[in-house]
Amino acid sequence: MPPSPRECDRSTPSSSAPPTTTPATAILRDLFQHQDTAFSPEKRDELHLRGLLPPAQQSMELQIERALAQIREKKTDLGRYVALTALRQTNVRLFYALVMAHGEETLPMIYTPTVGEACQKFSRIFRQPEGLTITIEDKGSVKDVISNWPVPAGAPRIAVITDGSRILGLGDLGYGGLGISIGKLSLYVAAGGIHPRATLPIVVDVGTNNQELLDDPLYLGLRRKRASDDEVYALMDEVMEALQTAYPNLIIQFEDWASERAFGLLERFQNKARCFNDDIQGTGCVILGGFVNAARLGSQASGRPLHDQRILFFGAGSAGVGVAKQLMAFFTRQGLTVEEARRKIWLVDSKGLITKDRGDKLADHKVYFAREDNEGKQYKSLDDVVDYVKPTALIGLSTVPKTFTPEVLQKMHKLNKAPIIMPLSNPSSLSECDFHTALEATEGSCIFASGSPFPEEDYNGKHYIPGQGNNLYVFPAIGLAGALCKAGNISDAAITEAAVALADSLNDAEKKEGRVYPSLKRIREISASVATRVIQQMNKEGAARDGGYTGSMEPEELHEWVKGEMWVPSYEKLVA
Ligand SMILES: NC(=O)C1=CN([C@@H]2O[C@H](COP(=O)(O)OP(=O)(O)OC[C@H]3O[C@@H](n4cnc5c(N)ncnc54)[C@H](O)[C@@H]3O)[C@@H](O)[C@H]2O)C=CC1
Ligand SMILES: CC(=O)C(=O)O
Ligand SMILES: [Mg+2]
Secondary structure, three states, rough: OOOOOOOOOOOOOOOOOOOOOOHHHHHHOOOOOHHHHHOOHHHHOOOOOOOOOOOOOOOOOHHHHOOOOOOOOHHHHHHHHHHOOOHHHHHHHHHHHHHHHHHHHHHHHHOHHHHHHHHHHHHOOOOOOOOOEEEEHHOHHHHHHHHOOOOOOOOOEEEEOOOOOOOOOOOOOOHHHHHHHHHHHHHHHHHHOOOOOEEEEEEOOOOOOOOOHHHHOOOOOOOOOOOOOHHHHHHHHHHHHHHHOOOOOOEEEEEOHHHHHHHHHOOOOOOOEEEHHHHHHHHHHHHHHHHHHHHHHHHHHOOOOOOOEEEEEOOHHHHHHHHHHHHHHHHHOOOOOHHHHHHEEEEOOOOOEOOOOOOOOOHHHHHOEEEEEOOOOOOHHHHHHHHHHHOEEEEEOOOEEEOOHHHEEEHHHHHOOEEEEEEEEOOHHHOOOHHHHHHHHHHOOOOOOOOOOOOEEEEEEEEEEEEEEOOHHHHHHOOOOOOOOOOOOOOOOHHHHHHHHHHHHOOOOHHHHHOOOOOHHHHHHHHHHHHHHHHHHHHHHHHOOOOEEEEEEEOHOOOOOHHHOOOOOOOOOOOO
């Protein structure tokens, strides 16, 4: 077997102990060394910590209990976000141990929906700098900025990069977008097992067109309007080049760029950088995975063939079109031609059903799905479009809340024994409908998944569990796979493989419960299985660049190896 990539990979954070000369105060201020009350009496002596800590020695489990109680005491979700951030910046192991042990409670606080509000108020809740800031004014010296990133033991393996121009469905939040890079990377650690030190959150500040932010004296970003397309692309050429030179194995995830630039950047870099776009490809992937299971349930209820689907997208931005493109694979894998698959998909934007003869100039990314079979008629309202298309599935990626009205949902119920309803816009306040409304309007018949979490519901004496159709199920695994096998690029086929692996990951109990996505309690297990399949695909394509290491393993061996590579928060070692 060739040498383990670890043996020749200086990008893997070292686990060696700190020099014994590290001053006690520095240990207590170092988020990677802090153990709080867990230091044993011997360690306290050895590290000169005696007297600097309370007398009690406590386990991580007890510390989790205390931290959770403190979080629960906060009155608002934003308060809980701030408290959790403070914990992450103080004791990184305790933070991740808490998130992993209580994911269902804490994920909505560090991710959607709360991360949206945190990005909106980023400059107001700011306490200490995190992540890397590259501004349009750094043009020409991006390399120097990147060289300032402190990497005390190992280089970053995953970067999440945003320009803050479209944060969730909340629009242009300028510099506050950094919160989404930080939030996504927290999930890389909690769900994907990437070492926290190997994560690199980046905001590219090219200005903001959000006047409220520009007028806010506390705003932390550049006080200027957004730079032009040409300026941004020129800056991004330099950023991508500099990042890849500094860190040759870095995987770069584009996040929450306004649609035109999201597509533009993906086209520009997909084949020459180790990158992917989470909103286009990650979302496409997670919805394909869930849709496969939803269609199975729908087909069981209706007795109709699996591919007998008519999918209506409400919203045709980077997420809508990204998912539509990925869902083509649902049909082609069942033997339909690409053209037949395309015809199963209808897209609606703010002007109504997207047709070739609608009379407006369609953005490039919408053209492929523009219908030609509308016989000159145009359909504007969602009600009218539903009447015309007679969809089996309704997928919302519009950022417009409550647009799946009870009337629209009732129509879906009339048309289908088990309609697929996916209001995927984030955060929860922008969801096209909530779970309760969907259940009532469809008399409990819908197969449901939303972008942000909704509580479980009891309806007519039956218990229902909503799915969360969110890219969090796949991006950590895709990035993990790329990092572990040192992928040279991330292909569409690798993304599709992640989707199929996610669909396959439901266990029998979850199938029985009618779920389309596995329980988030199993997210690490899911990430390991998905990452294993993606690595296999990358090897098949020749994209893995680890000298044949992962390619030489049998699937089960590879799976075990992936699991073993995932970072686990523990105090066993002195340094995380
Ligand atoms: N669940 C998940 O994992 C993900 C969810 N999203 C969510 O998807 C949403 C959309 O994201 P993007 O596509 O990047 O945004 P976008 O702004 O590019 O696209 C929004 C689309 O909705 C359409 N739209 C706006 N108002 C409308 C109306 N009144 N009626 C019909 N269509 C309307 C727009 O024309 C546009 O096509 C966001 O809320 C985002 O948070 C995005 C990525 C992942
Ligand atoms: C989940 C996500 O990536 C978004 O809403 O943009
Ligand atoms: Mg996003």
